[in-house]
Amino acid sequence: MHDSKRGSQRRASTSPWKYALATWLAGVLAAVGLGAVSPAGSALRSSLGLSGGALAWATSSITAVSAVLGIPAGWWVRRFGAQRALSWGLLVMSVAAVSSATAGSWGLLLGSRIAEGVGYLLVFVAGPVVLTHLTQGGVRSAALALWGTCVPTGLAIAAATGGALASWWTWNQWLALTAIGPLIMAGVLTTVLPRLPRTAVPCTHREAGTWNGALRLGVAYGSLSLVGVAVVMVLPPFLTEHRQATPAVAGTAVAVVCLGSAVGGLAAGWLLRRGLALSSLVPLGVLMPVACLPAFSAECPLAVSVGAATLVLVGDGLLISAVFAAVPTSVSRPEHVDVANGILNQLGSVGILMGPPVFGLVIAAAGWGAIAAATLLFGGLGTVLLLTTAPTSATGSAAGVSQSPEAPEGRDMREGSDPSGKAADFSKPDRTRP
Structure with missing residues (x-):
């Protein structure tokens, strides 16, 4: 047996x-x-x-x-x-x-x-x-980044x-x-x-700080999602009302911009698979507010505006994928990952619901040029929270959650691992799996 x-x-x-x-x-x-x-x-x-x-x-x-x-x-x-x-x-x-x-x-x-x-x-x-x-290991970080797309x-x-x-x-x-x-x-x-057994977890591990990392990532995800969905929602009226684009052109532009987010996520997965630290991706968030300036400028050629809006979503998608890749390191126990993902989905969905009305109010109050400021505010919040939560080394990106018994034994050997390929597991003494 x-x-x-x-x-x-x-x-x-x-x-x-x-x-x-x-x-x-x-x-x-x-x-x-x-x-x-x-x-x-x-x-x-x-x-x-x-x-x-x-x-x-x-x-x-x-x-x-x-x-x-x-x-x-x-x-x-x-x-x-x-x-x-x-x-x-x-x-x-x-x-x-x-x-x-x-x-x-x-x-x-x-x-x-x-x-x-x-x-x-x-x-x-x-x-x-x-x-x-x-x-x-690296496969986990890349796979979770891919999930963000x-x-x-x-x-x-x-x-x-x-x-x-x-x-x-x-x-x-x-x-x-x-x-x-x-x-x-x-x-x-x-x-x-493969069949994954259910995890029987006693509800006794409620020490202070258990969910701090997941909550920070959740707020980061909500802030980044707010920016992404808001840019996509306000772009069509900007193109049709201020750039005299036809609805067909505006629809095509939105499809291209949406794909930019997927491209950013794929880039994050590729970089993480090659061993780049999660924290190294975070500074790329500066692309979003900078790219918003030409994206919502009536003086720039239409192609430049659409390209810049796509760049905003590339940066947004890259950081969102980094958020998902950081989830295993944000919790102290492997069995907390599912609840951490619930936190991410709840706060991310709040951001998606808030994005269009918040940006609509900003535009009504200060004009289209204020989109860059709103992106800087919410995107900056998400970037800072991700930076304070993400691992600072490539090896750290895989070490937060121990290898589960069901995980395929990857070929990645982390520093400090034993010859069997299992990472040092600080949560083993408390494992409750049968």
Whole structure:
């Protein structure tokens, strides 16, 4: 039996990136559901007789669920098991998307989107936990940074695909299509991912400072998310009203800008995989307020403005990926990672909800030029908090959470590790896993 267990671990260790990419794809498909309503907005308003405000609620209700239930979801994922929560979250999203596609009123649509938000929350709390369990060392940092690209990648796919199908398909058919991917992926993950045991953790470890690191990262994530979503939301009216761009040009520009966030996240993963310290990425945050100046200037050529806005999102995406990569080092015990991810999702969702109205007030009070100042304020806050939390060395980026028994034995050997490849584990004396 012991040999069989060792054999199972050897099979699991063959390709940690296989598990990382499968988990990442689950997050991307969940993010497609997040952005599914926007491409069909006009058709939905016409079909169901919705006002702009009602449509906005249907669009943002998924994020609102995370803003309210992120931390409780972290506790629940800890007890239910991250792998099962990830698959069940996808399944809930699939069923809710079908319900949205058949909704005949705003109430049914809103209820379906709220249910989809529950599944979305499970995916985005459990996904990083699965990655933390199944990877280690440089692979872990890079995989968690890659996870930070899920939302912009999924939103870009939803915008491009939904926009292309808008003139051919009804909104019902489009929303039904978004249910297929999560359903298939739930089955794939059940087959592909190694089974992760549930963690039985007594509720006695509540010493002062337990969640300080996770809270700092959560506020950093919320501040950076606020900047990213606000820039994306205010860019179209700026281009159409002050640059005389057509709606089609503005829509294309937004898609390009959104992809900038994914590019930033991929760059973060590549740099971390090559051993760069997390703290070394943080100073790149200065790009955001500087790039906002030409991005929202009426004197710059349109291409320059769009390129500068893309650079803002590149910096934002890079720092958001660094936030996810820093989560394992922000907690003192491996079993706290799921709750830490719940904190991140809750505070990040608050930032997403606050971003457009906050920037709208800034623009109304001081004009478009004040966007750079608002970006400096909120982006600077996120950058400083990330700098005070992120590891200061490449080796530190993997050492905060010990290698779990389920993690594939990567080929990365950290300084101070023993020949078996296990890192020094300061949490071993308190391990409660059976």
